[in-house]
Amino acid sequence: MPDSSSSPVLAVRELCKTYAGTVAVDGISFEVGRNEIVGLLGPNGAGKTTTINMVLGVLEPTSGSIHIQGVDLEKHRSQALERTNFAAVYAPLPGNLTVVQNLRYFGLIYGVKHVSERIETLLNEFDLVRFRDTKSGVLSSGEQTRVALAKAMLNQPQLLLLDEPTASLDPATAKDIRARIRDFAAQGTGGVLWTSHNMYEVEEVCDRVLFMSRGKVLLQGDPRKLPQEHGKATLEELFITVAREPLALGNH
């Protein structure tokens, strides 16, 4: 087994996914390092969710490889996925279960040791103590996002995948969520792969961004430096250029 302590939390090589007639992901390679937050950006249909679903082991790649902490997802699936987790607005937790029931349910699925203790820690960390016996489905979007993040932290992931975690949140709540995710990346040894359509957020949170369009990674770098490197005033302007006219970037 490889020495996982020196490997990046995620290494994706030449990853492809094709459906009949559609190339959703077209040979992308990238890494997520320890303590790093990497933003996966791109217009609708670029291939971001397909990429995340392959890293989660939900979708089988057509070709290419995925290593999580040096462990090959295809060959050692359980071991690769045991320190991975995920949150997305389109994957809400069962709304008829209370917050504690949800956390207990997922804690058991993940085989979390000392699960009651872990749940109490997370209820405190994500400011959910007062909602512990409230059904998740009646909580506000921001509160549900906090529950989803608490669930995603149950197994102390090394790789955290977040698909638009702050979509539909008000600015103050979104800021609070960003701070919690930054803390996660800063404190442990884990890394985060984060999709977002909010360029302000990406500049604030991400150490590095990957721009995807039509299944390919067209450019990557520091979101605070990339616009200037490509002669654009803002990340949003660069994003629109890459999304509309991928070839317009020339040899920059």
Ligand SMILES: Nc1ncnc2c1ncn2[C@@H]1O[C@H](COP(=O)(O)OP(=O)(O)OP(=O)(O)O)[C@@H](O)[C@H]1O
């Ligand atoms: N099951 C499927 N069968 C056929 N085509 C699919 C399937 N799933 C995704 N696609 C296609 O693959 C491409 C990439 O889709 P994907 O959902 O990964 O994009 P995305 O970047 O996440 O977009 P968005 O920002 O809208 O969420 C799209 O053209 C989509 O229509």
